[in-house]
Structures are given as structure tokens and as C-alpha cells.
Amino acid sequence: MRIEHVAFNVAEPKQMASWYMQHLGFGLKRALNDAAQTHFLSDDTGVMMIEVYCNPADQVPDYAAMDPLILHLALVSADPAADSTRLIAAGASHVTDVHLADGSHLAMLRDPWGLALQLCRRGAAR
Numbered sequence: 873m874r875i876e877h878v879a880f881n882v883a884e885p886k887q888m889a890s891w892y893m894q895h896l897g898f899g900l901k902r903a904l905n906d907a908a909q910t911h912f913l914s915d916d917t918g919v920m921m922i923e924v925y926c927n928p929a930d931q932v933p934d935y936a937a938m939d940p941l942i943l944h945l946a947l948v949s950a951d952p953a954a955d956s957t958r959l960i961a962a963g964a965s966h967v968t969d970v971h972l973a974d975g976s977h978l979a980m981l982r983d984p985w986g987l988a989l990q991l992c993r994r995g996a997a998r
Contacts, residue, residue: 874919875920876920876921877912877920877921877922877923878921878922878923878945879922879923879924879925880922880923880924880925880987881925881926881927881930881931881932881933882924882925882926882932882935882985882987883926883932883985884926884985885908885909885910885911885924885925885926886909886911888911888924888983888984888985889903889911889913889924891962891963891983891984892913892922892924892983893913894962895958895959895962895964896947896959896989897916898913898914898915898916898922899913899914899916899918900912900913900914901913901914901921907928908925908926908927909925909926910923910924910925911923911924911925915947922945934986935982935985935986935987935988936982936985936986937986938988940967940968940980940982940988940990943987943988944980944987944988944989944990945987945988945989945990946989946990946992947989947990947991947992948992948993949979949991949992949993950993951993952969952977952978952979952991952992952993953969953977953979955979955991956969956979956981956991959981959989960981963983963984964981964982964983964984964989965981965982966979966980966981967980967981967982967988968980972995973995974994974995974996975995975996976992976993976994976995977991977992977993977995978990978991978992978993979991
């Protein structure tokens, strides 16, 4: 088996989908004209997807109040510093930067809705 998608119940799925497409390079795989405003977005491989929707029958998590180590969406970045600067200019916020001994750089941000995004450039495996 392989992962098809991970789903996030969010307050503004249309706006979030648009931001992710514009600023993270995600592609729109499917948008449903339903009450939940469901959007399936693919990463640049076209294989892995996230689903954003608003299900008012259940609670939208307070992502901004969650420690990023509880939940975050990790993305490969060739240059986390440059991508962080670009995303912050587009409405994201900085959380932390971690540089590991193996050369890895992990930049933690929050998207404009508070969901934690981790930009990962991995160093050499030891």
C-alpha cells in the first residue's frame, strides 16, 4: 500500500487551496462543488495529495494553537531559507529554524491559517 492523501478540516478550503497552489506549487487534482468546498491538491510529483475541506458538522482544529511537533506538513525544499522568506512575504509566519549536524536544515513555518509547514533540506545520512 501507499499513501494517497492526508486530509485537513480547515475553515477556508478554497482560499487555502489557492494559496497552496500559488505559493507551494501544488496542483489541483479535484475540486468538489459541495458544501465542504473539498479540494484535492497534489505535490509536484503528482502522486501524493492533501485534501482540504470544511466539515461544519465537526470541529475545525485550532492548528495555530497546536505545537508544530504534534502536526505539521513536511515539504522538501532545496533552500529552506529562501523559501521561508518567500512564504513569509506571502502571509506565512516563522516558527523555528533547526540546523542538524548532518547538514539538514528544517525550517518550521505556519501557513496563513495556522497549519504548521516544515521545509526540509536533508543532509547526508550517517
